[in-house]
Amino acid sequence: MKLATWNVNSLNVRLPHVLSWLHQQQPDVLCLQETKLEDKQFPSDVIRDAGYIAAFSGQKTYNGVAILSRTEGADCVRALPNFIDEQKRIVALTFGEVRVVSVYVPNGQSIESDKYQYKLAWLNAFTDWLRSEAQRHAKLAVLGDLNIAPADADVHDPKAWEGQVLCSEQERKAFRDLLALGFKDSFRLFEQPAASFSWWDYRMMAFRRNMGLRIDHILLSDALVGACQSCIIDRAPRKLERPSDHAPVMVEMA
DNA sequence: ATGGCTTCATAGTGAAGA
Numbered sequence: 253m254k255l256a257t258w259n260v261n262s263l264n265v266r267l268p269h270v271l272s273w274l275h276q277q278q279p280d281v282l283c284l285q286e287t288k289l290e291d292k293q294f295p296s297d298v299i300r301d302a303g304y305i306a307a308f309s310g311q312k313t314y315n316g317v318a319i320l321s322r323t324e325g326a327d328c329v330r331a332l333p334n335f336i337d338e339q340k341r342i343v344a345l346t347f348g349e350v351r352v353v354s355v356y357v358p359n360g361q362s363i364e365s366d367k368y369q370y371k372l373a374w375l376n377a378f379t380d381w382l383r384s385e386a387q388r389h390a391k392l393a394v395l396g397d398l399n400i401a402p403a404d405a406d407v408h409d410p411k412a413w414e415g416q417v418l419c420s421e422q423e424r425k426a427f428r429d430l431l432a433l434g435f436k437d438s439f440r441l442f443e444q445p446a447a448s449f450s451w452w453d454y455r456m457m458a459f460r461r462n463m464g465l466r467i468d469h470i471l472l473s474d475a476l477v478g479a480c481q482s483c484i485i486d487r488a489p490r491k492l493e494r495p496s497d498h499a500p501v502m503v504e505m506a
Numbered sequence: 507a508t509g510g511c512t513t514c515a516t517a518g519t520g521a522a523g524a
Contacts, residue, residue: 261523262513286523288514313514314522359523367522399524418524451524454511465524497512497524 253505254279257354257395257468258489259451259498263287263318266496267295269489271302277486279502280322281347283354283395287316294318309340317343317354317396325352335377342378344385350476351389353382355396360417368417371399375426379433386433392473394435397498399467400427402437406466408447418467435471438483438503450485451498459490468501479506 256279260266263284274282282304287294289310299306299320309330310316317340319325325345332342344353355378360371386392400423404410413419431437439448449464458464472480482504490499 265513286513361522361524397524416524453524456507456510458511467524494512 253281254502255281255283255352255393255395255470255505256500256502257283257285257397257470258500259285259356259397259468259496261286261288261496261498263289263295263316264293265494267298269492269496271298273486273489273500274302274304274320277500277502281352281395282320282500283352284318284320285316285354285356285397286314287318288313289316307343307345309343311338311340315340315356317341317356319343319345319352319354321345321347323347332374332377332381334381335374337374341374346389349389350391350393351385353385353392353394353396355394355398357397357399359399360423362417363415363420365417372422372426375423375430379426379429382430383433386473390473390475392435393476394430394469394471395501396469397467398427398430398469400424401465401467402427402469405446406449408449408463408465413465418465430471434474436474436477438470438472438477438480439466439485439501441477441480442483448485449499450501452490454497468498470501470503472503476505480504481506
């Protein structure tokens with residue numbers, strides 16, 4: 253079973269890349285973030301023709317998440333039940349015994365910003381909700397753009413990013429609080445190349461210079477960790493014309 | 507180098523991303 257996540261930065265623009273990647277990689281589940289589409293605009297028919305069922309929670313211009321899957325999921329949740337939020341940032345579905353969450357955590361903009369406080373409050377509510385999800389589903393997978401680089405090894409220039417948004421101690425603590433619910437960062441279950449990142453700024457030729465951050469993650473509950481055989485970041489789509497600034501991350505499960 | 511791109515709302519610029 254292959255599970256993947258990809259912040260596509262507009263599904264409208266990236267649809268050809270997504271269809272091509274689905275065809276090449278054949279994941280069982282692909283979680284998307286930053287679809288930037290209202291639900292009535294979601295390209296369900298095209299996705300269905302590609303062999304996938306889509307569940308989504310979207311809005312115009314910003315945010316928006318989806319889960320594409322080979323089989324129909326159950327018990328769809330499209331918003332945090334414990335946090336009043338106009339922003340569409342989560343969708344969850346159950347496949348067999350496995351609960352899958354596609355999440356787009358707020359960016360935070362800068363640590364001085366109100367958006368940073370919103371990010372921390374949102375993460376707090378998300379963690380509380382996941383605690384109750386974990387009680388119901390031993391096999392829980394959280395995939396998405398968490399907008400946190402958990403450690404200096406996940407940052408191209410830790411000195412330059414020290415204390416900045418995405419790398420601040422409060423955000424890293426929020427990440428550890430998530431793991432403390434009983435998750436592992438699947439990428440770190442395996443030996444990985446140094447300087448592995450999932451996002452590179454569009455500016456400054458950042459991708460060519462590998463000036464990136466690892467902020468897209470697949471968290472697996474302890475009951476799923478044993479079945480995880482690999483976790484990779486696929487840099488190939490970042491090299492295409494008009495790429496998303498994020499690369500897909502994928503785990504293979506026994 | 508505090509922007510440098512890119513997207514989306516717009517119809518000339520501005521917000522937001524990370």
